[in-house]
Amino acid sequence: GRVVTTGLSSDAGMVEMRVYIDPVYTPLIRERTCFWETSGVSFKLGLKDGIQIGFDSPEALLSGSIALATPPGAGEPVATGHRFPLHSEAKDDWALWQPGVPVGETVAGLQLPRPQATTIAWKRDTLLMRTRSHRGWTLPVRGGLLGPASLLRADKSAKSRSLAIEVVGGNYLVTTPPVWEERGIALLPLDLPPEIQRQAWAEARMRAPVAPEDSVLVADAGGEPMAIAASRIAVRGDAWDVDRSLAIDASWHGAAVVARSDGALIGIFMIDGTKPIIAPLSAPEKMFAGMPAPPAAATAAPAP
Structure with a gap:
């Protein structure tokens, strides 16, 4: 998939990203799916300076991405527009999850x-x-x-x-x-x-x-x-x-x-x-x- 847009939420309280998921992989997106960023990109929101985006290096920006993991028994598939928190990093056990969800x-x-x-x-x-x-x-x-x-x-x-x-x-x-x-x-x-x-x-x-x-x-x-x-x-x-x-x-x-x-x-x-x-x-x-x-x-x- 890919990030489509990035901007402020309607109440200016947080940054929201809208992402597109390739239909082949949409069965993986469930109620308890977890997302985290792996790009080294940081966001800062202020009333004076607006949204500030920083990154460690151009290489980090180009190679970065948003990752996801879905645990077994992750609940029902979600509809378009469902909101997930974006974690700064993955927890150790997320790499061990085996959802067993058919894709492709x-x-x-x-x-x-x-x-x-x-x-x-x-x-x-x-x-x-x-x-x-x-x-x-x-x-x-x-x-x-x-x-x-x-x-x-x-x-x-x-x-x-x-x-x-x-x-x-x-x-x-x-x-x-x-x-x-x-x-x-x-x-x-x-x-x-x-x-x-x-x-x-x-x-x-x-x-x-x-x-x-x-x-x-x-x-x-x-x-x-x-x-x-x-x-x-x-x-x-x-x-x-x-x-x-x-x-x-x-x-x-x-x-x-x-x-x-x-x-x-x-x-x-x-x-x-x-x-x-x-x-x-x-x-x-x-x-x-x-x-x-x-x-x-x-x-x-x-x-x-």
């Missing part, structure tokens, strides 16, 4: 997936019969749910016929395992309500990536996607490690990973222990080969 060529205008909050619970086949559960996000697809295997099947300690899934306000007793599982992703047949089936993500909008791509994570439909640049991803076998400095926690477990280039689903985000990873899709065309039609792997259980 984005998936704006494309339909994004609508993952559903999902809880899986089962009783352990032990003397104490303790109940275990996991929470995260799964994506409705044709005939069922796609997501982390940890959300769509129980571990080996589960008591027979004790596995239940809560999703989209319904409770379902699961009687069979997923029909497909690979790289920590699973596909579970489930007879979802018609309104959710109509939102199912189409197979035609899934593909197997050949390498990390600039992507966005999509979880809560009411929230904003989280941007992840390809440079923040490292390939490790069948999994992709995500830079731990990004502000992505366990609340994103199961989020859909969507390529910014074409809006295709290319993977599922997971928390593996404490490590944030992406499980990339492989051969999506084989994923639905074992899917029965109509699905009959689960039956509705009475609400507790």
Whole structure:
């Protein structure tokens, strides 16, 4: 961007700058964005002398600029005319902020997936019969749910016929395992309500990536996607490690990973222990080969 004008405020009490932000970067400007000057330029306002502008050297003036930083959870985007204070210098922690806001060529205008909050619970086949559960996000697809295997099947300690899934306000007793599982992703047949089936993500909008791509994570439909640049991803076998400095926690477990280039689903985000990873899709065309039609792997259980 650039500084457009500089002058007194309407009450002559302060100096105001009007700046233009390139539209590519306007998503970064949020309610808690911080601006500071890096030019070595100083301003002095007096009734007698008016505005006095000083600078250390011509080189400092030419190379100077206004910088900005946006923290994670920085609030809503602001409208034209929003006012921010201009700080004389940046605080140390501002350089560490990772806002995760998509900028540049984005998936704006494309339909994004609508993952559903999902809880899986089962009783352990032990003397104490303790109940275990996991929470995260799964994506409705044709005939069922796609997501982390940890959300769509129980571990080996589960008591027979004790596995239940809560999703989209319904409770379902699961009687069979997923029909497909690979790289920590699973596909579970489930007879979802018609309104959710109509939102199912189409197979035609899934593909197997050949390498990390600039992507966005999509979880809560009411929230904003989280941007992840390809440079923040490292390939490790069948999994992709995500830079731990990004502000992505366990609340994103199961989020859909969507390529910014074409809006295709290319993977599922997971928390593996404490490590944030992406499980990339492989051969999506084989994923639905074992899917029965109509699905009959689960039956509705009475609400507790």
